[in-house]
Amino acid sequence: MLIDKYMSDRKNFFYYLLPSIVSSLVGIATIPITTYFLDPKDFGVYAILSAFVMPVVALSTTGVSWVLGGHFYKTEGDDNRSLIFNILFFDFIFKSFWILLLWFLSPLLLPWLVNGYQAGYSLFFKLSLVTILLSTFTASISYALVLKREAKKHAVVEITGPIVSATVTILCLYVLKLTTISLFLGPLGAEIASVLIGLWFVRNSIKINLDKKWFREIIKVGLPSMPLELVNLLSNISDKYFVQRFMNLSSLGIYSHSTNYKSVFSLGFKAFNRVFAPHVLEGFSNENEIKIAKLKKQLVKWIGLAGIGGIFVSLFSKEVVNILSHGKFIEAAPLVPLWYLLIFFMGFGTTYQQFLFVRKNSLYLTISGVLT
Numbered sequence: 001m002l003i004d005k006y007m008s009d010r011k012n013f014f015y016y017l018l019p020s021i022v023s024s025l026v027g028i029a030t031i032p033i034t035t036y037f038l039d040p041k042d043f044g045v046y047a048i049l050s051a052f053v054m055p056v057v058a059l060s061t062t063g064v065s066w067v068l069g070g071h072f073y074k075t076e077g078d079d080n081r082s083l084i085f086n087i088l089f090f091d092f093i094f095k096s097f098w099i100l101l102l103w104f105l106s107p108l109l110l111p112w113l114v115n116g117y118q119a120g121y122s123l124f125f126k127l128s129l130v131t132i133l134l135s136t137f138t139a140s141i142s143y144a145l146v147l148k149r150e151a152k153k154h155a156v157v158e159i160t161g162p163i164v165s166a167t168v169t170i171l172c173l174y175v176l177k178l179t180t181i182s183l184f185l186g187p188l189g190a191e192i193a194s195v196l197i198g199l200w201f202v203r204n205s206i207k208i209n210l211d212k213k214w215f216r217e218i219i220k221v222g223l224p225s226m227p228l229e230l231v232n233l234l235s236n237i238s239d240k241y242f243v244q245r246f247m248n249l250s251s252l253g254i255y256s257h258s259t260n261y262k263s264v265f266s267l268g269f270k271a272f273n274r275v276f277a278p279h280v281l282e283g284f285s286n287e288n289e290i291k292i293a294k295l296k297k298q299l300v301k302w303i304g305l306a307g308i309g310g311i312f313v314s315l316f317s318k319e320v321v322n323i324l325s326h327g328k329f330i331e332a333a334p335l336v337p338l339w340y341l342l343i344f345f346m347g348f349g350t351t352y353q354q355f356l357f358v359r360k361n362s363l364y365l366t367i368s369g370v371l372t
Helices: 002-037 040-052 055-059 064-074 077-113 121-147 151-175 182-201 212-246 249-285 289-324 330-359 362-371
Strands: none
Touching: 002 151, 002 182, 002 249, 002 289, 040 077, 040 121, 040 182, 040 212, 040 249, 055 077, 055 121, 055 212, 064 077, 064 121, 064 212, 064 249, 077 121, 077 212, 121 151, 121 182, 121 249, 151 182, 212 249, 212 362, 249 289, 249 330, 289 330, 330 362
16 A cells, blocks of 8 residues: 555656646747747846736735645535635635726836836736736646646646647747737736636536635635735835836846746746645644654755756856857846755745644744745
């Protein structure tokens, strides 16, 4: 039985790692194409407008991972299916409110916020808002599939996004001869495809039942995550805002290009966390000290492996950036090892975060996150 479970974990890790591999390969393969057709300014426009839709995420947060992480393994049957439905429903409602508000305020806000604003930026911004709304379903469904240990289905949902996004972006650039708008249409197409597939996968895991109990739990456990989301929002927007305000959109494009490599690094860490987190949550929920001790050893091995990867990133990042971007984004190279170091350090907090999810210690999660 232990051997079967070990083999199952190895298969699950492969399926959780597969989307990261595919996303990394697709992302790397797309860079030479997009940088051939587009200039740093195009990426700067995409970066700043995408950043300005992020308040929706922070202000409408329902703490999906906090609520699901604290209750998923403590509920069964219809109660569990009702939990998933209520998470999806209330998350969508909260985001819809803020998206409509930003939609109507954008003609007033964007000219004031964006350096060198042009009329077409309003359309780009609205495309980003729709993409964020659709991502509500994708993120919640993805996390639910992780907790259900349905690794194959999770892999399909996660793989669909980057493939569709890259395909749509390249078609817009190469066939339709579009420019900046291609960067916005790609993610939108990806979210549409991922949502349709994800909802199909969880159709039998959802019970349509608005339950006051889960609404109260979202308010009690989920909403305390808002201060943390707001601080993360400030962190994610401030750098982009000040770069384009005091330098220009081309400089922001260089900076934004460097974050592509950060995304690639984070995918590998996410793959590990997706197979690791359910076991940690279950171990803490059942107070299984033997299992927790074994998981600790696995975490140490993973951190050691990730440290070796950092050496290669430090040695070869400049050459890789130069080749992939046709030399147009070489100034981004010094930032790449710093992004890897950041993602590496974040991996240390995985176990402690799952422990706090189980204990529903929202206050400490918020305070520690805000201070970080």
